[in-house]
Amino acid sequence: MNLSQHLPALIVVVPLFFxxxxxxxxxWRKQWCVPVTLGAIIFSFVAAVKMAFQVMNTGPFSYYMGDWPPPWGIELGIDYLAxxxxxxxxxxxxxxxxxxxxxxxxxxKAEVIGWYYTLYLLLIASMVGIVITNDIFNMFVFLEICAIAACGIISIKESRDCIEAAFKYLVLSVLGSGAFLLxxxxxxxxxxxxxxxxMAEALPEAMALYPNNLLVALALLIVGLGVKAALxxxxxxxxxxxSSAPSPSSAVLSALVIKVYAVAMIRLLYLVFPRELLGMAPVMEIILWMSSLAIIIGSMFAIVQDDIKKMLAYSSIAQIGxxxxxxGLMSESALVGGILHIFNHALMKSMLFLAAGAFIYGTGVRKLSELKGIGHTMPIPAIAFCIGAFSMVGIPITSGFISKWYLALGSLDVGRPFFMGVILISSLLNGFYxxxxVVNAFFGEPEKAVAKPKPLPKQMLVPLTILSFGVIFFGVFPSLILGIVYRAAQLLLGL
Amino acid sequence: MEDVIVRYVSRFILPFVQLYGLYVVLHGHLSPGGGFSGGAVIGASMILYALSFNLAAGSKKLSHDVSSILESSGALIFAGMGLLSILLGGNFLANRAAGIPLGTPGNLFSSGSIAIITFGVGIKVASTMITLFYSLIEEEGHSHDHH
Structure with a gap:
């Protein structure tokens, strides 16, 4: 038995098992919940690192569940994107x-914390499953697990807002799953x-016979995954x-869950559907305009918010754009920028949500107007928030700059400078909110609750510090992650 | 609900319902049905018992705690069989390829890990139905402050 060859299955199964x-x-053993959860996710992380090295050294590989080769069995395909x-x-x-x-x-509440870890591990397992599976029905199953676990980690707080929000999410998300299944x-x-x-091999022939059928399928996929990805x-x-969920839930939902559907859509659009089908209907054009609107309007909505988490949530709508x-731009640089932004946004948005969570933990204040002077009393989360904000705006030496740079290059490559304008305007809007x-946090005078915050435990400070270090590190040395992103983009574009 | 007819009728049909559910689960690899449908029948029988007698009597037979434990263990049997295949040298969830004996097709003890997985699914579905039922019923007794 060689454990390393089973990593594609174990990376999903170990969190699922625990x-x-x-x-x-x-x-019976409440104090073991946290170490076991961390252990399971550390295992998955180590497996992911090992698979990334393997895929960079020897190329994409696949794993057959139950030793049944495709097309009979389920295949897990580890390519660069996965x-x-x-x-x-x-x-x-x-x-x-x-x-x-x-x-x-x-x-x-104390009695539901164990369930939170269950839901969180299910969420991680299903997200990894969505990105590594090479089977569309298997993907649907993981989409369902992901949707339910994601609703669970919102509604677990049992406040009126959370349950209402989770129910709305559940209904729309299930609608998306239904469209996907169809x-x-x-x-x-x-x-x-x-x-x-x-499927990709059989589609060109099927396209000649049933073009309308495939167009409807494509539309359903885009709507189904678009609802879940909040396009x-x-x-x-x-x-x-x-905004209503507990802070770690907000962070994981904004940073990871909506991106997973984007990865699924990238895989389906680029690797499964034939290019001619994408030419029959202006699919990429529609995605381009939807995302441009998302970028501008998401930022504009974010400007008028006074609740810190609501503002971050609207900013996520812009960032998924x-x-x-x-x-949508269909050029190598743009695709690199888009895929890289999945990683960069995951880093910075999780950091921003966790910093906001730290402010709420320390002071109980959610209103932006009341967070004046927080930089004096809670320096580490405030600095993390500051770095995240700079990265969101796209200031050089932060990682947000790199992905925006590649997106801008890509829009010039295909001769559409208009979309570079969209990126620029949105960067200005980001700066605007x-x-x-940041200015208020460091140059305002702390008042009331902000003046005397609860001290933050180490378990909250260290992840924030690592994330802010990561944002700067991948802004200064982007080549570490760009290698795999470039190969992913080249494989997707068939270069 | 204190109804003599309902009690007697359910007392009479419950053993048959449960036996049938168990039959469907154990023959999951041979006949139509399987873990899910058989488990649903067993779960429904427990709900019927709790409805026709009362919740306290139902909890005495199978408490909320026990049903949650069964729920976890059903899923763990499934995942455990998959991991067992890896231990035996096959891929995850491999059956014959991992060297698990298949037996004679058509026998009750055949088809290797499929029969055990079906059994695990049966436990999981039955206990999930009961747990859901308890969760819904017990919710009404509690007063909640989040309104």
Missing amino acids: AFVMPLLAR AFAALTITGVGLLIIWYGSKDLLHEL AVAMLYMVTGHLNFTF FPLHVWLPDAH YVFLGV YLPI
Whole structure:
């Protein structure tokens, strides 16, 4: 038995396994919940790192569940995009739950904390499953687990806002799953395959016979995944869900969950559907305009918010627009920018949400106007917030600059400078709502609760510090992560 | 609900319902049905018992704690069989390829890990139905402050 060859299965199965151990531990060994959860996610992270090295050294590889080769069995395919996304999910997911192990104690009732770890592990397992599976029905199953776990970590707080937001999210997300399932059925009907590779081979022939069927399937996929990824006109559930949830939930939902659907869409659009089909309907053009609207309107909505978490949630709508802008432009640089932004945004948005969570933990204040002078009394979260804000605006030496740079290059490559204008305007808008907070935090006088915050435990400070270090580090040395992103983009574009 | 007819009728049909559920679970690899449908029948029988007698009597037979434990262990049996295949040298969830004996097709003890996984799914579904039922019922007794 060689454990390393089973990593693609184990990276999903180990968190899933411990998710079901967690209710038992919560009943008898409460103090083991946190170490076991951290251990399971550390295992997945190490597995993701190992797979990333393997994929960079020897190229993409696949794993057959139950030794059944495709098209009969389920195939897990580790290509560059999958390894990159798995690395992002497990790495950022680990830091968030490490922070959460302290923060959750004051946000949740004691008897549901064990369930939170169950849901969190299920969420991590399903997200990794979505990005590494090479089978569309398997992807649907993971989408469902992900949707339910994501609703669970919102509604677990049991306040009126959370339950309302989670219910709205549940209804829309299930609508998205339904659209996805219908698309799977339509694709299966005309190709006879569920495996991506076989489906991609059968589609050109099927396209000649049933073009309308495939166009409907494509539309359903884009709407289904678009609802879940909160692509602009389909984003209505996101602000409430992400702002009312406990801070670690907000961080994982904004940083990772919406990105996973973007990865799924990238895979389907680039690797499964034939290019000619994308030419029959202006799919990429639609995605481009939706994402441009998301970037501008998301930022504009964020400006008028006074609740710190609501502002961050609207900012996520704008940021997911960048990812889809990279997808829609169909050039190498733009795709690199879009995929890289998945990673960069995961780092900075989780950091911003965790910093906001730290402010709320320390002072109980959520209103931006009352957070004056927080930089004097809670320096570490305030500095982290400041770095995150700079990265959001895209100031050089932060990682946000790198992805915006590649997106801008990509829009020039395909001769559409208009979209570079969109990026520039949105950067200005970002500056418009992030920088006043930073200025207020460091140059305002602390008042009332802000003047005497509760001290933050180490478990909350260390993840924040690591994340802010990461934002600067990957802004100064982007080549470490760009290697795998470049290869992912080249594989997707067939270069 | 204190109804003599309901009590007697349910007392009469419960053993048959449970036996049938168990049959469907254990023959999951041979006949139509399987872990999910059989587990649902067993779970429904417990709900019927709790409804026709009362919640206290139902909890005495199978408490909320025990049903949560069964719920976890059902899922763990499934995942554990997958990991066992890796230990035996196959891929995750491999059956014959990992060297698990398959037995004679058509026998009750055959098909290797499939029969055990079906059994695990049966436990999981039955206990999930009961746990859901308890959660819904017990919710009404508690007063909640979040309104």
